[in-house]
Amino acid sequence: MTPADLADLLRATAAKVLVERGLDPAVLPDEVTVERPRNPEHGDYATNVAMKVAKKAGTNPRDLATWLAEALSAADGVSTAEVAGPGFLNIRLAASAQGVILERILAAGTAYGSGETLKGAKINLEFVSANPTGPVHLGGTRWAAVGDALGRILAAQGADVVREYYFNDHGAQIERFARSLVAAATGAPTPDDGYAGAYIVEIANTVVAAHPEALTLPEAERQELFRAEGVELMFAQIRQSLHEFGTDFDVFFNESSLFESGAVEQAVAKLKDSGDLYEKDGAWWIASSEYGDDQDRVVIKSDGKPAYVAGDIAYFQNKRERGFDLCIYMLGADHHGYIGRLKAIASVSGDDPATVEVLIGQMVNLLKDGVAVKMSKRAGTVVTLEDLVEAIGVDAGRYVLVRSSVNSSIDIDLDLWTSQSSENPVYYVQYAHARTASIARNAAELEYDRVTPDLALLTSDEEGELIRTLGEYPRVVSSAASLREPHRVARYLEELAGTYHRFQTNKNLRVLPLGDEPVSPTNAARLVLVNATRQVLANGLALLGVSAPERM
Structure with a gap:
């Protein structure tokens, strides 16, 4: 019996009890809350439903809890139901009922944990979107890991997710990038507002090698050549x-296309016609403060050129024209002002601001021997994705960036995340999976297929705790999707790994028989438990884009 099954049983039982007592079952919530108590001695699960609805129903919470306990105790799959305090209900399941969880896991396989809470939703998930003026820095790398994991989690809940990279190939930063390349190619100093680093020299040399005539071209032509070629090389x-980090996109959207297609002009004209733009000091402004933004924004500057927000407006409208119900923007720590701005853009475009969600990611630092690593070997001024991968690898890099809430900064201790110890979270989880795989390999050499597993024999505290932890996985994934918090999956995997290690280290709970002993129904049942654990660990790691090794 999964937590969801128990919640359904509780609601049905409560409705029946209320009717029998002449009370109104309409006071019951659509979903009854069931939680695992912090102290296992209090039971397998607990609920406060009696305390939530008793007053509305016209009775005493403890009386209602007592009636519920009596009814539940007689239900199939429930071992005991006891009242605690002012009306809490502590429930223990029969071992046979808990075994159903294992059967469901193995029957569902890679689909275990998936749901339909977002079925039918079409979501545009935009993340990374780093300017093509340099390698992806650590902040962008965080979004590469979190965004990809979030996309997988949303899809696991039935959403149609399009992962999109907004290619900022228009504007002043691109011109500064081109001037920096020209300076590197000609041996001139880097412009004051330009970009420096070994990668600039590499790209400049590549452009010159492909176009030997580049340095003899007129200044404007030379600038355009280095701009076009340099941006393409950098973005490649x-x-x-x-891709090598395990993050791929469905759409690479060019910012320049919004200007070249006339989409920006059309969006601005539409807002002028609707009266949501006003003229002041020779510029056109959007009255975004009326829609929750902290200030009005310039859309068309006094020189007649579109400001950056003009592209934002056209881009949002383009997403909605492509049929997306929800547009999620994942932005860096310095973009907090975009929350109100983008929601205001939705409002002035005639949309519900709820069609826009903005996630802000905080800073990431690398630490070596307790000291911050500040310089990249190649980029010069920032630490990059490649630096992180070189230091700790793809799996550890993705895991460390996903396992914390995006609202908190991360200090990555390189010594910790390269260690092969239980202190290293990704190693701890992957090692648990490798141990389950090892047992499965050893069991394959024995005659488990001739023995019928009796899951009702899994009665120890360690076995029960492991089963209940496995049963929590679908709820964790659903919560991670609804709250946009992939770190919940990582933290769950660490809890599951710890619970499994405690089960595995109990010498009295042998999965494999000793010596020449035959395989018993208990051995077979424990192998089912191990295989279910292996499946859930693999499923969770897959959602994070992290490998599940068979051997370590």
Whole structure:
């Protein structure tokens, strides 16, 4: 019996009890809350439903809890139901009922944990979107890991997710990038507002090698050549780095296309016609403060050129025209002002601001021997995705960036995340999976297929705790999707790994028989438990884009 099954049983039982007592069952919530108590001695699960609804029903919480306990105790799959305090209900399940969880896991396989809470939703998930003026820095790398994991989690709940990279190939930063390349190619100093680093020299040399005439071209032509070629080369490197990090996109959307297609002009004209733009000091402004933004924004500057927000407006409208119900933007720590701005854009575009969600990621630092690593070997001024992968590898890099809430900063201790010890979270989880795989290999050499497992024999505290932890997985994934918090899956995996290690280290709970002993129904049942654990660990790691090794 899963937590969801128990919640359904509780609601049905409570409705029956209320009717029998002449009370109104309409006071019951659609979903009854069932939680695992912090102290296992209090039971397998607990609920406060009696305390929540008793007053509305016209009775005493403890009386209602007592009636519920009596009814539940007689239900199939429930071992005991006891009243605690002012009306809490502590429930213990029969071992046979808990075994159903294992059967469901193995029957569902890789689909275990999936749901339909977002079925039918079409979501545009935009993340990373780093300017093509340099390698992806650590902040962007965090989004590469978190965004990819979130996309997998949303899809696991039935959403149609399009992972999108907004390619900022328009504007002043691109011109500064081009001037920096020209300076590197000609041996001139880096412009004051330009970009420096070994990667600039590498790209400049590549452009010159492909176009030997580049340095003899008129200044404007030379600038345009280095701009076009340099941006393409830089973005190719970015795409390759992200791919090697396990992050791929469905759509690469060029910012320049919004201007070249006339989408920006059309969006601005539409807002002028609707009266949501006003003229002041020779510029056109959007009255975004009326829609929750902290200030009004310039859309068309006094020189007649579109400001950055003009592209934002056209881009949002383009997403909605493509049929997305929800547009999630994942932005860096310095973009907090975009929350109100983007929601205001939705409002002035005639949409519900709830169609926009903005996630803000905080800073990431690398530490070596307790000291911050500040310089990249290649980028010079920032630490990059490649630096992180070189230091700790793809799996550890993705895991460490996903396991914390995006609202908190991360200090990555390189010594910790390269260690092969239980202190290293990703190693701890992957090692648990490798141990389950090892047992499965050893069991394959024995005659388990001739023995029928009796899951009702899994009665020890360690076995029960492991089963209940496995049963929590679908709820964790659903919660991670609804709250947009992939770190919940990582933290759950660490809890599951710890619970499994405690089961495995109890010498009295042998999965494999000793010596020449025959395989018993208990051995067979424990192998089912191990295989179910292996499946859930693999499923959770897959959602995070982290490998589940068979051997370590």
